[in-house]
Amino acid sequence: MSINWKDFILRSLASIIGITFISFGAALSEAMDMGLDPFTAINRGASSLLGFSLGNYQLGLNLIILVIVFFMKRSLIGWGTIYNMVLVGYQVSFFGNLFGTFFNIEEINLVVRLIITVIAIMIFTLGVALYMDTELGVSPYDAITPLIIDRTDWKYTPVRVGQDLLVVLGAYLLAGPVGISTIITGFFAGPLISFFSQKVSQPIIGKLEKKS
Template identity: 45%
Template structure:
């Protein structure tokens, strides 16, 4: 009886996570498009695919799908647990969405590229790309075929994942250079330094969003929708407002700080950020425990009735 009651909730949660994953793939494709039109480079896999597809006179979407099919065959043979609906979204849609966004961008914007436009597109592209990656990963419905290679190699060869991933990214970057793919600063940042940005989106956007949606899936109601929108709006406003205020304060004080005071202030801000992350993780853990206890008590009351 309990399994029959929980099954619809699990199915609804699966649908919600799938939608989050789909939206994440679309957003990361938009970010990749901005990096592409800004001429600041793309992630190694997309860069090499774009270089090869140009030489073969194929669209990026068609060639990237073919490349993903080849990779996913090996993944299925070696570790099929890494494959999910999110994998399918990424391998099938990412390349075609980049093609579509690129066409849309060129139709909407007509200007002569400059250093300023490249910087703006590059920064926006990195922010949007890492946000999409965060949403896609937080949905936890499988990884892209390219991202499954390093973990499998690490397990099979008994080598640390970090080393496997570095070798993989460098190899694909070299391949992209040889094939004339777009390699630039964004390629280096995405390959080696995107972690902090993705973590930022995880903590401030993706995890909160997915937790709210999953909570809603257990007991859908109009009231929860309104509450979720209200919480999301306030969180976004407070995040932007707080970040701006802190930025202004630091800018205002920088000129008055000595080198020693500046170093001390930097340490204080770093410690505050570390403590805030710990509090956030603890709060999420406590929230999950409270939610589980509420569900347990409710199920207990239902059985008694």
């Protein structure tokens, strides 16, 4: 089967941009001392306890989940899966160090930090929607909800919320950076991803398809 290389490259770029938004939003939230998204928070806690860097630990964990997904529904795996696995942990660390040079938390009042955190969550969920709608595969963590839906016929939003809340609990128990952002993301990531998918990312992908 021939490959439409132009379409593949455009979708890959959109996927990587989406992943970068995810990392940017997560790191910005952490820079405001408001916690991380559930999955990164539990990985931060576990990696700190085990003495690994976030990037190395998250890559290793994703590989384990990837093997499970491969045997249960390998159609969810694609180049976007690889991009996400490799980039997110290291990008979060990169942006975190970058924000550390720009922001002094002690000089930013709580209201401003909350506003920035809300913006960070918006950027994060927009990134998830964008990279998922490229249909180049999803991250191992994001594959869990589709796997459950396939076997239960439940709706995406309640399953995603339940998944995220369980991970929030795990992050708390592992002393990960759980904060307002973690809780908000746990409850609203699903609805926000669906919103951005319908209003932003799907129209963008539709335009890319016409160009290819």
